[in-house]
Amino acid sequence: MGGLDGIDPKEFIGNFFTSFTNDLVRGDEDPAVVVDRYHTPDIVQFADGNRMDRTKLIAHTRPVRKHQTGARWEVHEAMADGDRIAARYTLHFQTSKRAGSVDVHFFGQFAVDGRMRQAHMLTRSVPAKASGVAPAEVGSEPSPDPGQSPA
Numbered sequence: 001m002g003g004l005d006g007i008d009p010k011e012f013i014g015n016f017f018t019s020f021t022n023d024l025v026r027g028d029e030d031p032a033v034v035v036d037r038y039h040t041p042d043i044v045q046f047a048d049g050n051r052m053d054r055t056k057l058i059a060h061t062r063p064v065r066k067h068q069t070g071a072r073w074e075v076h077e078a079m080a081d082g083d084r085i086a087a088r089y090t091l092h093f094q095t096s097k098r099a100g101s102v103d104v105h106f107f108g109q110f111a112v113d114g115r116m117r118q119a120h121m122l123t124r125s126v127p128a129k130a131s132g133v134a135p136a137e138v139g140s141e142p143s144p145d146p147g148q149s150p151a
Contacts, residue, residue: 004085004110009078013087013106016116017073024061025068031061040111045119070094083117084109090126101126 004012020038024031035043035058045052052060071093078087087106093099103126108119 004080004083004114009080009085009087010075012080012114013078013085013089013108014073014075016114017091018071021064021068021071024065025071031065032058035061038115040115040117043116043118045116045121047119047121048123067095067097068093069096083111100128 016038020034023029023037024034027034035054039054039057041054043054043057045057071091073089073091075087075089078085078089080086085106085108087108088104089106090101090103092101103124105122106119107121109117111117
């Protein structure tokens with residue numbers, strides 16, 4: 001992991017989540033090792049008001065590893081100010097039981113080495129008909145430029 005300096009915030013946040021999920025889902029390392037590679041020891045995340053510290057985050061990753069079969073991040077916009085990033089993206093996911101999409105408004109702080117220190121996320125499930133996009137392999141996809149139609 002590297003820091004934010006000189007990297008486009010959209011690229012950084014897409015790469016962060018893609019790499020983290022890829023290492024978690026496709027790797028065989030202990031989930032705690034993967035979490036520690038991408039998060040500082042004092043990590044605190046709030047997702048829709050639910051607080052997760054390092055211990056809860058590790059516990060949360062175990063079912064992801066077991067059931068996730070694909071994920072893709074469509075980063076619509078992102079901006080950085082120092083060690084902080086604000087981003088709006090859609091996570092398209094596939095599990096062993098279902099596929100879906102979630103819109104996310106993300107506000108996070110990162111350490112100099114690129115690990116996440118804290119995050120606040122507001123999410124909204126996208127109805128299946130509205131998303132129109134099936135998740136593929138773990139990865140991120142840049143959004144089309146405004147005014148261009150998606151391919």
